[in-house]
Amino acid sequence: MPLPRQNIEDRLVWHATVDGIFSVKSAYHLAVRLDQLNGRWRSQVSWMDKASWIRLWEANIPPKLKIFAWQLLNRILPTTEALIERKIDVFARCPVCWASSETMEHLFLDCPVARALWTQSNLDHLGEGLPRHTFPLFMKKLLAILHQPS
Numbered sequence: 001m002p003l004p005r006q007n008i009e010d011r012l013v014w015h016a017t018v019d020g021i022f023s024v025k026s027a028y029h030l031a032v033r034l035d036q037l038n039g040r041w042r043s044q045v046s047w048m049d050k051a052s053w054i055r056l057w058e059a060n061i062p063p064k065l066k067i068f069a070w071q072l073l074n075r076i077l078p079t080t081e082a083l084i085e086r087k088i089d090v091f092a093r094c095p096v097c098w099a100s101s102e103t104m105e106h107l108f109l110d111c112p113v114a115r116a117l118w119t120q121s122n123l124d125h126l127g128e129g130l131p132r133h134t135f136p137l138f139m140k141k142l143l144a145i146l147h148q149p150s
Contacts, residue, residue, distance in 0.1 A: 052143050059146040072104065073139060079107060105135045 014022040016030040056069055071077050080102040083090045094102040096113050108114055 052140050055143040055146065059143065061146060069139070069143075072108070075104060077104065077107075079103060109135065109138060 012022075013020040014026065017023070017026045056066060056073070059066065059069075061069075075082070080090050080092055080094070081104075084092060092101050094100055094106055094111055096107075097111050099112070100106050100110065106114075
């Protein structure tokens, strides 16, 4: 590589964008492209049908709850189980009840505090008839209820 004749100051350039400026969005798109090239791209939520996604985005709930539900459905909340999978050193028990490891299912269905909250709400029937560890079915039922007109 030839050196420039003029004394020009070095600068950082992000090659994933035309303007050379880094953004989280451009890093995400780069990561997706790399995963696609490496053949690792697959839907994390293949169990979700198109109708359920439509119910989520059309639900009459605040946008921050839609984003939270999207995180739940993609299983990307930082539960202790997820953090341990990422090799992050955390205490493996639920920080609320200390009775079990903190999984998505435990946090929203099995934890005694979660069960008490569901019982106090008018949605306590959602878990009825569902076998254990069926968080996807629970979320589908919840989305169907949230999509109903108020």
